[in-house]
Amino acid sequence: MNCQLAADNILFENALYRVIYDAVGSFLPCWLAYVAAGLAIMLILVNAVLLGAALVTWFERRLLGRFHNRIGPNRWGPFGLLQPIADLAKLMTKEDLIPAGADKITFSLVPLVMMAPLLLMTAVIPFSKNTALANLNVGVLFILAIGSLTTVAIFMAGWSSNNRYALFGAARAVAVLISYEVPVVISLLGVVMVAGSMSLANIVQAQAIPFLLVQPLALLIFLTGMSAELNRTPFDVAEAESEIIAGYHIEYSGIKFALIFAAETGAMLVVAATIATLFLSGWVGPFAEYIGWFWFLLKTLLVLFVFVWIRATYPRLRVDQIMALSWKFLLPLSLINLAATTLEVFFLRDSAGTLATIDLWIMAGINIPLALGCIFLFGNLVPENAKVLSVRPTTVVVPAVATVEVR
Amino acid sequence: MYGLAMAKGLMVTLKNLTKKPTTVQYPEERVKQHPRFRGEEFVWYEERCTGCASCAKYCPLGIIKIVTSPSETAPKQGDKYRLEVFDIEIQRCMFCGLCVEACPYDCLFMGSGFEQGKYSRKDMVLHVEDLRQADKHPSTFFRPQLEASGYDPRGGRPLNWREVGRESWRWHQQEKSGLRLEHSPVDTAGSQQESN
Amino acid sequence: MPIRTEPMTVNVGPQHPSTHGVFRLRITFDGEEILEVEPILGYLHRGSEKLAEERNYVQVVTLTDRLDYTSSMINNQAYCLAVEKLLGVEPPLRAKFLRTLVAELQRIASHLVAVGFFIQELGAFGTPLMYAFRSRERILDLFEMLCGARITVSYMRPGGVFADAPPDFWPALTQFMHDFAIEFNEFEQLLLENEILLVRTRGVSPLPPEMAINCSVSGPVLRASGVNWDWRKMDPYDAYDKVEFDVPVGSHWDNYDRFWVRMQEVRQSMRIIDQCVAQIEPGPVRLVDLPLVIRPEAGAEAYGRVEASKGELGFYLVSDGGIAPYRCKIRSPSLINLTVTEHLLVGWKLADMIVSLGSVDINMGEVDR
Ligand code: SF4
Ligand code: SF4
Numbered sequence: 001m002n003c004q005l006a007a008d009n010i011l012f013e014n015a016l017y018r019v020i021y022d023a024v025g026s027f028l029p030c031w032l033a034y035v036a037a038g039l040a041i042m043l044i045l046v047n048a049v050l051l052g053a054a055l056v057t058w059f060e061r062r063l064l065g066r067f068h069n070r071i072g073p074n075r076w077g078p079f080g081l082l083q084p085i086a087d088l089a090k091l092m093t094k095e096d097l098i099p100a101g102a103d104k105i106t107f108s109l110v111p112l113v114m115m116a117p118l119l120l121m122t123a124v125i126p127f128s129k130n131t132a133l134a135n136l137n138v139g140v141l142f143i144l145a146i147g148s149l150t151t152v153a154i155f156m157a158g159w160s161s162n163n164r165y166a167l168f169g170a171a172r173a174v175a176v177l178i179s180y181e182v183p184v185v186i187s188l189l190g191v192v193m194v195a196g197s198m199s200l201a202n203i204v205q206a207q208a209i210p211f212l213l214v215q216p217l218a219l220l221i222f223l224t225g226m227s228a229e230l231n232r233t234p235f236d237v238a239e240a241e242s243e244i245i246a247g248y249h250i251e252y253s254g255i256k257f258a259l260i261f262a263a264e265t266g267a268m269l270v271v272a273a274t275i276a277t278l279f280l281s282g283w284v285g286p287f288a289e290y291i292g293w294f295w296f297l298l299k300t301l302l303v304l305f306v307f308v309w310i311r312a313t314y315p316r317l318r319v320d321q322i323m324a325l326s327w328k329f330l331l332p333l334s335l336i337n338l339a340a341t342t343l344e345v346f347f348l349r350d351s352a353g354t355l356a357t358i359d360l361w362i363m364a365g366i367n368i369p370l371a372l373g374c375i376f377l378f379g380n381l382v383p384e385n386a387k388v389l390s391v392r393p394t395t396v397v398v399p400a401v402a403t404v405e406v407r
Numbered sequence: 408m409y410g411l412a413m414a415k416g417l418m419v420t421l422k423n424l425t426k427k428p429t430t431v432q433y434p435e436e437r438v439k440q441h442p443r444f445r446g447e448e449f450v451w452y453e454e455r456c457t458g459c460a461s462c463a464k465y466c467p468l469g470i471i472k473i474v475t476s477p478s479e480t481a482p483k484q485g486d487k488y489r490l491e492v493f494d495i496e497i498q499r500c501m502f503c504g505l506c507v508e509a510c511p512y513d514c515l516f517m518g519s520g521f522e523q524g525k526y527s528r529k530d531m532v533l534h535v536e537d538l539r540q541a542d543k544h545p546s547t548f549f550r551p552q553l554e555a556s557g558y559d560p561r562g563g564r565p566l567n568w569r570e571v572g573r574e575s576w577r578w579h580q581q582e583k584s585g586l587r588l589e590h591s592p593v594d595t596a597g598s599q600q601e602s603n
Numbered sequence: 604m605p606i607r608t609e610p611m612t613v614n615v616g617p618q619h620p621s622t623h624g625v626f627r628l629r630i631t632f633d634g635e636e637i638l639e640v641e642p643i644l645g646y647l648h649r650g651s652e653k654l655a656e657e658r659n660y661v662q663v664v665t666l667t668d669r670l671d672y673t674s675s676m677i678n679n680q681a682y683c684l685a686v687e688k689l690l691g692v693e694p695p696l697r698a699k700f701l702r703t704l705v706a707e708l709q710r711i712a713s714h715l716v717a718v719g720f721f722i723q724e725l726g727a728f729g730t731p732l733m734y735a736f737r738s739r740e741r742i743l744d745l746f747e748m749l750c751g752a753r754i755t756v757s758y759m760r761p762g763g764v765f766a767d768a769p770p771d772f773w774p775a776l777t778q779f780m781h782d783f784a785i786e787f788n789e790f791e792q793l794l795l796e797n798e799i800l801l802v803r804t805r806g807v808s809p810l811p812p813e814m815a816i817n818c819s820v821s822g823p824v825l826r827a828s829g830v831n832w833d834w835r836k837m838d839p840y841d842a843y844d845k846v847e848f849d850v851p852v853g854s855h856w857d858n859y860d861r862f863w864v865r866m867q868e869v870r871q872s873m874r875i876i877d878q879c880v881a882q883i884e885p886g887p888v889r890l891v892d893l894p895l896v897i898r899p900e901a902g903a904e905a906y907g908r909v910e911a912s913k914g915e916l917g918f919y920l921v922s923d924g925g926i927a928p929y930r931c932k933i934r935s936p937s938l939i940n941l942t943v944t945e946h947l948l949v950g951w952k953l954a955d956m957i958v959s960l961g962s963v964d965i966n967m968g969e970v971d972r
Contacts, residue, residue: 067420068733070430164613168635168953233728234799242621242724243957313420314413315799316726318954319635412796419793420730429737441744443769445751465895467662503665503757508765509895517751548751554769 015130017041041133049122053266054084059301060265060308067312088258096254099162106160110252111259113153117146118266125273126201128283128292139200140188143274144181148229150267151177154238154248157260161251169247172319173238176228179326184225186334187218190341191278194363196354200277207281208357213364216371217337219279221330223306226271228322231264233311237319272303329378336374340367440519440561442547442554445502448518449495450545451538452568455514458490465509470496490535497523498531508549513572516545519560545571610638617646621724621957624967628944628956635952640945644938647971655931660686660761660897663931667918668755670935671969673716676709676746677911679759684840685907685918686761689899696842697886698763703842704879705749705758706909707872711783712742713912714823714865714872717964721862722794724961725803731794738786741779748772761897763889773880780876787869795866804858808947808959811856818942822914823868824963827853827860834910846878858955861962896926913937913964937969 020040025033058073058081065072073080098104123133124142136142151173158170192198194214195206203211212219228235231247239247249260276282276299283292317325344366348359355363431438440446458475474492507517518541525531543565547554552573558566616627625646631639651670655663667678680702687694694702719735743753749768750758758764794800810820815828825832833850835843851867853860901924908917914936923929940963947959 063424064729066424066428068729069423069426069428069737070733071428071432074432164611233726236726237954240726240954242726243954245620309417309420311728312730313416313793314727315722315794315797315803316954317799318803318952320952321802413798416793416797419789422789423734429740438744441748441751441769443749443751444747465662467658467665501665501755502752503755504751505662505665505757546751549766551766 016044017133045122045133046119049119049266049269050262052269053262054088056265056269056304057084057087057261059304060311063305063308064312067309091253091258092255094254096256097251099251101162102251103160103162106156107251108256110153110157110160111256111263113156114150114260114263115266117149117153118263118270120146121270121274124200125270125277126204126282127296129288130201131293135199135201137197137199140192140198140203140278143200144185144188147267147271148177148181150263151229153263157252158248161248163251165244165246165250166248168244169238169240169250173231173248175319176231176235176237176322176326179323180225180228180330183221183326183330183334184229186331186338187215187221187225188278190215190218190337193341193345194355194360200282204277204282204284206355207284209360209364210281211279214360214367215279215337215341216368217333217374219275220371220375221334221337222275222278224330225326226275227307227310228326230267230271232268232307234314234317235322236316237322240316268304268307269300272300272307275303276300333374333378336370337367340370442559444519444546444560445504445517445548446519446521446546447497447502447523448520448533448541449497449538450516450518450541450543451493452514452543452571453490453539454568455512455572456490456493457512457514459511461509461511462506462515466506467503468499468501470499471506472496493535493538495533495538496531497533498528504548513550513552516550516571517548519544519546543567608633615956621720621961623720623960623965626960626965626967626970628960630948630956632953635954637948637951637953637956640948642941642944644941645971647967649972651972652931652933656927656929659926660899660928661895663928664760665755665757668757669968670933670972671713671911671913671916671937671966672754673966674709674713674912675754675756676705676758677713677909678916679756680706680841681907681909681911681916682918683759683761683907684909685905685920686897686899688905688907689903689920689922690761690893690897692762692890692893694763694841694890695887697767697883698888699842700845700879700883701764701768701888702759703846704876704883705746706841707875707879708742708745710912711869711872712739714869715739717912717961718862718865721958721961721964722800724957725800727794731790734786734790734793738783738790741783745772745775745779748775760889762893763887765889767888776876776880780873780880784873787873791866795863800862801859803954804862804958804962806855807858807955808951808962809856810943810947814943814946815856818939818946820914820940820943822911822936822940823864824861824914824940824943826850827864828856829853834908834915838908840907840909842879842882843875845882846875848872848875858958858962861964865964898924898926900924908934911936913966913969914940933972935969935972937965937967938972941965941970 017037021033021037024036024040028036061083062072062080073083076082076086098107121143124136124139126135154173155170158166158168158173161167191203191211194211195203197203197206224235227233231238237243237247239249244250249257252260273296276296280299280302282299283296285292285295285298288295341363344363345355348362349355458473460471460473460475463469463471463473472492472494473490476489476491502517504517507515544560544563545553545558545566546560547558550571550573553566553571610631610633612629612631614627615630616622617625622628627643627646629641629643630637649669651666655666658666664679664682667682668675670678683694683702715735715738719732722731723729746756746758747753749772750756750765810824810828812829815825815830820828821832829852831850831852834840835848836850848871851864851871853864899922901922903922904920906917906919908915910916915934916936917934919930919932919934920928921930943963944960947963948956951959
């Protein structure tokens, strides 16, 4: 049997899929080969994400350790690489508690609902040339839509746990998501406009120079917004450890907690991959034909490093300040970015509607000063009380009530 | 400019990323322990102990139990009693060192270890037999004569009872007054010969 | 139609990562806003005052270590001053300098803990705390060198300190002061002007000076409220009359000022330590004529106080002529600083509550005694 994948099939461009399909197609009926290859590639992806999440936890803990000037996990395996496995083994042997008064079904569904969007998101990310599971022509939209589904899981967790801290966390997560979805979407519009496509593969191809330079404001807004949606410092109000202990997952233990945790770190990995794809030109690099995956991983790692670095440095904002940051700072910036990009694209594109590399350089030349100027402008609009007093008054109040006699 | 301090913070953390960690991995590596460290297991020299029970009286928790009987050799050697029980309930000890401070005969010393975890409370009582057999690595806490000899309990060899005493019984008074005696280093060669 | 809402009561603590031990607050929230606060104490009550009546005057020193375990040296000092007042004796000069020196080292350590946890509660994941503890660790090492223990030091005795510093203490101290100056600069750079920290703390939970005085608040909290009040200046004990230092005072009375005052006090403590090292002279460190078992005359009373890292720490001792105090009352700053809890918290948000509580810097060992 020699099966042939139709050229208009969404999986046609996926090189990996076709290799598997051809291999199993040689001894299976075509429809079965189609399903089997699909399952195989899903298995690869799911395991890659979960293993990736495990490695990300290791990477984050180890790096945080070094930021803190301590050693970090180092007992299991070389450099503590097996630490996530040990943690998993521990969590799996723990008792799986469901609190009395909890909504059992919703409570148990949460880890799955959290995991699913994460796995779906990986489907459209091109790991290398022609290696996205599906080269959706609305890839960006897909990522945005699916990515915010996690919040549903968070709210389910908060509501069903029957714990007030969890409820606090859930309410905060929803509020943050609603505010940050707007600037994030608008910021990506600029990217989409410059690339002229919503497909991630095309966006990568369009990056003759990385969009990091062409769309610096969009990167800033996307990074901030995604930190907020991922509950990363300085926006980790939904699981603010020092305030509401663990927020929405306070009541989870055992394997459920492990899954939630894996979903969180996995989401971080996926978002880092998305940023690498959208702004750092994904798998493009020297010898990309052969080692595209290497460039892709390197760039993802770079973004992860930035995430961890920020976590190691900043305190957390209050929830109302996070809203204010979104509506008063990020939203105007994203609109400015959108307007600027629109004008630039309108004047620079040629008759076919595409942009040459030199046009991208021109856009970079305009957008970088624009970004710095905007940040400076908006930074100076913050209320006085948030600024440092350079000169501290030295005069001292000793009110008349202070009649303490010195013995 | 707004945001500058935030960038500065990032630089500080980045700088620390490249530094060597300040922590060490116990148990492969240990931090330095100072000679005065007040640690577990007490060092007690039966040869020096008179059974006066000053230590027991001075312990704020009352966890030292001493039972003595007049020794056969008592008339010959002066006011010496034979120790029958000398128990320290070390699970309640807070290592304050007041017992060591109270012992007038340089007989009780703080230990220098800290890895004496046990599985049951019963095992935590140090009996007189344990004290007799324990390795003698006395801490220099409240024992200036040891300190002056430069003894390091973690690195050094165990000391026998002849090496740990002070030269003069007036030592306590003088130490309290802060007039340090000019200690000669402990005459280790001589005492080695004696013990051989 | 307005949405129907109802207040929600939450127990914060006794098991909560940011209540500094086993402190419990029963808080009624309207959304995130605090309507009512009720502190509930006593989870760490050990009866220190009663225990002190069962111990002789020197043995009580070991109890004072355990009051505020982040500043044991200062607790020792307060108690020993009280006993010395009771007996009407003065420790030798070298002992006074040694006490001042270790008390200031301890103040640095304690403020580092306070500031580190304060920022930890603001949500910085560990980094400032680790940097603070990195320096504190060095101070504890110095204490180990001095007296054999790191936290429960029991270094001081009525009439002085139990032993002079070992010879290698002084080079170690110099080295530490040198390194710490660099580390502390770095620490300040990391956070003192951080914008996130500023928006979180500037103007939050101000405590007006009148209120602070009426609530009998003391220590950095009082000074952050703009009142220049420091027992080291007002009633100098030990060697504080021989050293020079400034008293930092806040101008906005808010959380940031409480943080800022602590940071500045660390700088002043460094100044004091340098002066102590320069002025200290050889001599006795303990009174010779004081017996191990002290018996003050019957009916004597004394109140000894110090400016501890958290405020005024006082010991009130009454003697009946026996070997143990007849009564030992501890005025612990943490407990009394807690009286402003309600004023600081009501009307602010959940996230501010944790931070305000952290800015008061309580220690449960001292609150419950
Ligand atoms: S160290 Fe303190 S608690 Fe321990 S036995 Fe000696 S006096 Fe008692
Ligand atoms: S005080 Fe010293 S000599 Fe007296 S019983 Fe105790 S250990 Fe022995």
